[in-house]
Amino acid sequence: MTDISDIFVVGGGINGVGIARDAAGRGLKVTLAEKDDLAAHTSSASSKLIHGGLRYLEQYEFRLVRESLHEREVLLKTAPHLVHPRRFLLPHHSAMRPAWMLRLGLFLYDHIGGRRHLPPTRSINLRRDPGPLQNLFKKGFEYSDCWVDDARLVVTAAMDAAERGATILKGYEVMGADWADGLWQIEVKGPDGTMRHHQARALVNAGGPWVNIFRSRLAPQQHMRHKVRLVKGSHIVVPALYEGEEAYTLQNRDGRVVFAIPYLGRFTLIGTTDVAHMGDPADVKITEDETIYLCEVISAYFKKTVTPADVVWSFSGVRPLADDGAANVSKTTRDYVLDLDIEADAAPLLSVYGGKLTTFRRLAEEAMEKLQPVLGFEAGEWTAHAPLPGGDMPGHDFPAFLTAFKARHPWLPADMADRLAVAYGTRAETVIGAARNLTDLGRNLGDGLYEAEVDYLRTHEWATSAEDILWRRSKLGLFMAKAEQEAVAAYLAG
Numbered sequence: 001m002t003d004i005s006d007i008f009v010v011g012g013g014i015n016g017v018g019i020a021r022d023a024a025g026r027g028l029k030v031t032l033a034e035k036d037d038l039a040a041h042t043s044s045a046s047s048k049l050i051h052g053g054l055r056y057l058e059q060y061e062f063r064l065v066r067e068s069l070h071e072r073e074v075l076l077k078t079a080p081h082l083v084h085p086r087r088f089l090l091p092h093h094s095a096m097r098p099a100w101m102l103r104l105g106l107f108l109y110d111h112i113g114g115r116r117h118l119p120p121t122r123s124i125n126l127r128r129d130p131g132p133l134q135n136l137f138k139k140g141f142e143y144s145d146c147w148v149d150d151a152r153l154v155v156t157a158a159m160d161a162a163e164r165g166a167t168i169l170k171g172y173e174v175m176g177a178d179w180a181d182g183l184w185q186i187e188v189k190g191p192d193g194t195m196r197h198h199q200a201r202a203l204v205n206a207g208g209p210w211v212n213i214f215r216s217r218l219a220p221q222q223h224m225r226h227k228v229r230l231v232k233g234s235h236i237v238v239p240a241l242y243e244g245e246e247a248y249t250l251q252n253r254d255g256r257v258v259f260a261i262p263y264l265g266r267f268t269l270i271g272t273t274d275v276a277h278m279g280d281p282a283d284v285k286i287t288e289d290e291t292i293y294l295c296e297v298i299s300a301y302f303k304k305t306v307t308p309a310d311v312v313w314s315f316s317g318v319r320p321l322a323d324d325g326a327a328n329v330s331k332t333t334r335d336y337v338l339d340l341d342i343e344a345d346a347a348p349l350l351s352v353y354g355g356k357l358t359t360f361r362r363l364a365e366e367a368m369e370k371l372q373p374v375l376g377f378e379a380g381e382w383t384a385h386a387p388l389p390g391g392d393m394p395g396h397d398f399p400a401f402l403t404a405f406k407a408r409h410p411w412l413p414a415d416m417a418d419r420l421a422v423a424y425g426t427r428a429e430t431v432i433g434a435a436r437n438l439t440d441l442g443r444n445l446g447d448g449l450y451e452a453e454v455d456y457l458r459t460h461e462w463a464t465s466a467e468d469i470l471w472r473r474s475k476l477g478l479f480m481a482k483a484e485q486e487a488v489a490a491y492l493a494g
Helices: 014-025 054-059 062-078 099-111 150-163 208-218 288-299 357-375 398-408 414-432 451-460 466-473 482-493
Strands: 004-010 030-034 083-091 122-125 139-148 167-170 173-180 183-189 195-205 228-239 247-251 257-263 267-271 313-322 336-341 349-354
Touching: 004 014, 004 183, 004 357, 014 030, 014 150, 014 349, 014 357, 030 150, 054 062, 054 099, 062 083, 062 099, 062 139, 062 357, 099 139, 139 150, 150 167, 150 357, 150 466, 173 208, 195 208, 195 357, 208 228, 208 313, 208 349, 228 288, 257 288, 267 288, 336 357, 349 357, 398 414, 414 451, 451 466, 451 482, 466 482
Parallel strands: 004 030, 004 195, 030 167, 083 247, 195 349
Antiparallel strands: 083 139, 122 139, 173 183, 183 195, 228 267, 228 313, 247 257, 257 267, 313 349, 336 349
C-alpha cells in the first residue's frame, strides 16, 4: 500500500526545502521531489547575499525590506557558520542619486528591520583614503549586510528536513499528478527511469521558473491567476580586484546597482544583471553583452580596469518573479505570492511565486499558515530559533567555534580548517570523523578535498556527481585542474 504524505513538495530550491523543513518540524509527513540536484538552478545562482535589498526602498517595498532585514537577524543566529557579516561601501556618484537620498535610505535600512548584531552605517571621506576606487569619488557610506553560500544554505535546510523525518527524493521528476478520493495521486520517475506512485493530502508547487509550467499540467483548463516574469541574473568572477573583505555597492546610470564582493579569498564576484528571459529556464548562460555591462560598471569605479578577458568563471540563473506589471524588469517586485487552490472535490494545491533567498524561512511559515486550516494540524511556528545543521554553536559565535575547531585539530592546514568550518559548522567534526592526520582522511583528490569529505557529501548531502560537489556543495571547481576534477568523478563512480 502506498504511503500517504501530508505534504508533497515539488522543487528542491530554497523555497521548496524551506517548506519541507518547516512542515517536517511540525510533525507532518513530508516528501520532496527534485528532478535535478538540490539548488541546481536559481538557488545556486544568486549574489550570495542575505540582505534587505537596499534598492527596494526606492520602490516603496518597505514590508519586504523590513521582513528581509528581520530574517537577516534570524539567520545570523540560526546559521552562524553559513551567514557572515560583511561591510559594504556605497560610493556617492555625483551624476546619480543625491547624497541626501542615500543617507536617508541607509537610515531607514538601519532602523526598520530590528538590527541588533551588525554595526550601523557611517559616512566615509574618500578623499583621505579612496582605496581601490578612482580618485573622483569623494564621499561614501559604509553599511552592513551578510554573505552566504547559497547552495549550501539550500542543502543544509534539506538536511534539517530529512533529519526531522522528511523524505528527500533527489533526481526524481514529477511526471504528473491528479486528485482522487480527496488525495493527490502523484507519478514520479526516478533516476533509473522507474516510475513510483505517491499520494498526498496537499501538493506544494515550488517549481521556481517552472511553477506555471507545472501548474498547467495539473489543471490545463484553469486560468492562471498569477503570471511569472522570468528575469535572468548573471554574475562574473575575476581575480581579486583589491585586498580586504569589504564589498562595494555601485550605482549605474540605468538605476540598477552592481555588487563587487570578495570571493573565496582569491577572487571578486561581480553582479548582477537583470534581463528578461524568454526561453527554457534550464538553458541559461551569460551573454557577451551582459559580461561587457558588468565590466563597464566596475571599470567606471575602480582604478583597476576589468575586461571580459579577466573573467575566470560566470554563472546565470533565472529568477521567477511574481509579475506585477512593472515596465522595467529591474523594478519587478522581489516579494512572493502564495496561491492556494482548493477545489470542492480536490486536495489543496499551493503554488509559490517569487521570493528571495533571504526570506525563505518566513515564506515557509506563511505556507504553513495557509495549509493549516485545510490540513488541520496544530503545531505552530518553530524555525525562528532552531539552528540549521552545523549552526548549533554556543552564543552563535562562529569566530570562537573556528578557534576551538583549529585547536582540536592542529594537523589540519589553516585554509582547509577555515573552509570546513564555514561549510559544515559543527558537522565538520562528522566530516573528519576519528582522523588524527591528513592520511586518515584518505587520498587528496585535489585542493584539500579528501576522500572522507566526498564520502560525507555522498552519504549525508545527496551528492552523486563531481558537479554536485565541486560547483554547489563547494566551489572547489574554481581551484582544481581538469585532471583533479576527473579524479573526483572517478572516485564517485568507483
